[in-house]
Amino acid sequence: MVKCIIFDCDGVLVDTEKIGNGILLAMAQEHGFEMELEDAYRYFNGRNLKDCFRYIEEAIDQKLPEDFEMQYREKSFEAFKTQVKPMKGIENFISKLKIPYCVASSGPMKKIRLNLEVAGLLDKFENRMFSSYQIGSWKPDPGIFLHAAKEMGFEVKDCVVIEDSKAGVKAGVSGGFKVYGFANGFNNEDLEEEGAELFNSYEELSEKLGF
Numbered sequence: 001m002v003k004c005i006i007f008d009c010d011g012v013l014v015d016t017e018k019i020g021n022g023i024l025l026a027m028a029q030e031h032g033f034e035m036e037l038e039d040a041y042r043y044f045n046g047r048n049l050k051d052c053f054r055y056i057e058e059a060i061d062q063k064l065p066e067d068f069e070m071q072y073r074e075k076s077f078e079a080f081k082t083q084v085k086p087m088k089g090i091e092n093f094i095s096k097l098k099i100p101y102c103v104a105s106s107g108p109m110k111k112i113r114l115n116l117e118v119a120g121l122l123d124k125f126e127n128r129m130f131s132s133y134q135i136g137s138w139k140p141d142p143g144i145f146l147h148a149a150k151e152m153g154f155e156v157k158d159c160v161v162i163e164d165s166k167a168g169v170k171a172g173v174s175g176g177f178k179v180y181g182f183a184n185g186f187n188n189e190d191l192e193e194e195g196a197e198l199f200n201s202y203e204e205l206s207e208k209l210g211f
Contacts (some may be wrong), residue, residue, distance in 0.1 A: 002099065002209055003158040006148050008046065009105035009112050011164035012182055014119045015085045017045055023076050024052065027068070032060045041186040046165025048106055048138040077114065086119040087182075089202030094124055096211060102128035104148035106138050106167075128152070139167040142175025149177075160209070169194040180205060 011017045021040040028035075033056050035043075044052045049072070053064055065071075094101070102125065105112050109131040116122040116129075130148040137143025149159045161172035164182040172179035173195040181187070181196030191198060199205040 001158075002160050004099060004149065004152050004154040004160075005097070005101040006145055006152075006159055006161045006177070007101065007103045008161070008163045008165070008168050009103050009107060009115060011045060011087070011184070012162050013087060013090055013103060013121060014115045015087050016080060016115055017041060017164075019079050019083050020076050021045075023079060024072060027072060027075070028056045028060075028064075031056075031062070031064060038186050041184070042166065042190060045187070046106060046139050046163070046167035048132070051138075077111070080111075080115055081118060084115050084118040086121055087202075090121070093202040093206060094121075096206070098211075100128075100152055100154075102130060102148050102152055104130045104144045104161075106132045106144065108133050139165070140170035140174070142171045142177075145172055145175045145177060162205070163191070163196065166190040166194055169196040172196075180208065 007013050021037055021044060025035060025037065025040055043055060049069065057064055103112065109129065112129050112131055113122065116125055130144060130151060132138045132144045135143055135147050145161055149156055156176045159177055161177045161179045162182065163169045163172055163179055164184060164187060169179050169181055169191050179196045181191030181198050183191065183198045183200050188198060199208055
């Protein structure tokens with residue numbers, strides 16, 4: 001029986017992936033990088049930003065400017081402040097939960113807080129937010145999920161992880177968790193390949209978990 005739910009943040013609780021990827025692609029394009037948004041979902045979602053930048057640098061065969069990360073953070077934070085919305089069905093799903101839950105993300109704590117606040121979900125996760133930056137371990141390493149389970153006081157076997165990225169599913173599965181993958185049309189094959197059980201809506205997840 002499931003005793004604790006560990007949510008990823010972007011693309012699972014809050015609808016940010018389109019905003020973040022759109023800004024990253026537009027900025028990288030100025031340096032000769034070309035990629036479709038659909039591919040960005042596959043390659044960049046759930047990954048540490050530095051890995052994304054490295055991927056872009058290898059593709060264009062040159063270093064990005066020193067201030068690229070700072071510029072990206074500033075632009076995306078500005079966009080997140082006004083554009084972030086909760087994922088469809090998440091508020092209803094959380095309101096019915098009778099077991100503990102938390103969020104474990106590769107993003108910095110400041111970003112997690114901002115996105116949850118704008119989406120109206122912050123009060124539901126206060127004191128139950130865990131960031132890779134706190135422990136220096138990023139997905140696809142399972143560290144952040146293991147840390148979250150421990151902090152919440154549960155064993156791996158009693159937790160489930162909710163993810164939407166290849167790197168995130170890989171992290172959950174390699175940590176020994178049962179992982180449910182939020183299918184968005186771009187990621188279905190990748191998530192299944194890594195061992196996630198797919199769901200298409202929070203109504204469907206409720207049924208799968210027997211809530």
